[in-house]
Amino acid sequence: MDQRFQAFIRAAETLNMSKAAQLLFVSHQCVSEHIRSLEKEYGIKLFTRKPRLELTAEGEKLLETLYEIRILENNIQSSLKGSHEKILGKVSLGLPMSRYTVMACPIVAAFQKEFPNVKLEIFSDFSSSLQRRLERGALDMAITVQQEKNQALQTAALMDETFLCLVPDRLLRQYFPLSYPECISRFKSGIELEDISRLPLVQCPPASRLRCAMDRYSDRYGTPFSTVFESNRIEAFDSLTRRLPAAGLIPPMMYPLTERENRTADPDDYVHVFPANLAPLDISLNLSLVYHKSAFLPDYKKYLFQVIRDLFEQYRQIADAFLPVSSRG
Numbered sequence: 001m002d003q004r005f006q007a008f009i010r011a012a013e014t015l016n017m018s019k020a021a022q023l024l025f026v027s028h029q030c031v032s033e034h035i036r037s038l039e040k041e042y043g044i045k046l047f048t049r050k051p052r053l054e055l056t057a058e059g060e061k062l063l064e065t066l067y068e069i070r071i072l073e074n075n076i077q078s079s080l081k082g083s084h085e086k087i088l089g090k091v092s093l094g095l096p097m098s099r100y101t102v103m104a105c106p107i108v109a110a111f112q113k114e115f116p117n118v119k120l121e122i123f124s125d126f127s128s129s130l131q132r133r134l135e136r137g138a139l140d141m142a143i144t145v146q147q148e149k150n151q152a153l154q155t156a157a158l159m160d161e162t163f164l165c166l167v168p169d170r171l172l173r174q175y176f177p178l179s180y181p182e183c184i185s186r187f188k189s190g191i192e193l194e195d196i197s198r199l200p201l202v203q204c205p206p207a208s209r210l211r212c213a214m215d216r217y218s219d220r221y222g223t224p225f226s227t228v229f230e231s232n233r234i235e236a237f238d239s240l241t242r243r244l245p246a247a248g249l250i251p252p253m254m255y256p257l258t259e260r261e262n263r264t265a266d267p268d269d270y271v272h273v274f275p276a277n278l279a280p281l282d283i284s285l286n287l288s289l290v291y292h293k294s295a296f297l298p299d300y301k302k303y304l305f306q307v308i309r310d311l312f313e314q315y316r317q318i319a320d321a322f323l324p325v326s327s328r329g
Helices: 003-014 017-024 028-042 057-079 097-114 127-135 169-175 182-187 209-221 234-243 252-264 299-321
Strands: 089-096 118-125 141-145 153-160 164-168 200-203 226-230 247-250 271-277 286-292
Touching: 003 017, 003 028, 003 057, 017 028, 028 057, 089 097, 089 127, 089 299, 097 118, 097 141, 097 234, 097 252, 097 299, 118 127, 127 141, 127 153, 127 286, 141 299, 153 299, 164 169, 164 234, 164 252, 169 271, 182 271, 200 234, 234 247, 234 252, 234 271, 247 252, 252 271, 252 299, 286 299
Parallel strands: 089 118, 089 141, 200 226, 200 247
Antiparallel strands: 141 286, 153 286, 164 247, 164 271
16 A cells, blocks of 8 residues: 555544654654645645644545555455465454453464465454454454444354353352352352352453443442452463462353363362353353455455364353253253
């Protein structure tokens, strides 16, 4: 894409010439000159500069058109890469920040084994940010949590997400002394929010959908949760629950980390894993594979889709293993 268009896109997205220049590794003057050149060529104003930098109606239209052009350019590159044996190419995948660590490695390993000459780029961000990048043609596909509806994007459901509750054994002994160890059998059928509220808890920050639902529940029913630490890195929850100690809620895909740690853990550091009954939160979280409806899908992108679907089949099996027998289909 023309350098002037690239400069305009960055300036339009950031509404800050200096920030756009930093992202493009050029000078502020260079970005300004590119913008002035476009305005002179097309005889329009792309920005109003006072009281602050904003797109004009013509600028918004140009930005929308350039996003469409970027998608078309990506399609051209994807469709002209030769036979399967000699295929070259590039594909970009966005992963939710909180699940990046556990997803990235198996996806890269499986994909590169089949298409070693295709460059796979993986980015992590909040789901809402990943969706915006898809709309702009800056990503080929993304896995998102509870994606927003958008007519320009195609969505393929991967799984409805449940949660497991990590509780160190010593925490059970401390907070349920009268019913330990019988409480372990009871919690294997599902640990309730009332029981979770009795425990110190590691949680995601308030911006997360699950945390928002838990905070709303607390306000409505007067059941406060004792949050002792916040982290958006769910892969760290196992270590945090053991060290603090505290309880924590994790998606099933994180369970293998806890299973591995439990094999060598001292009895005092052993962490129990229980299905969490979060139905009273009235929250539905789903993970989906999202891509632009206009995107061309060569064989290597279709194969990446299949790698992701196979991985989520494993995650579903883990989730099903924690369901009470009476709840299984």
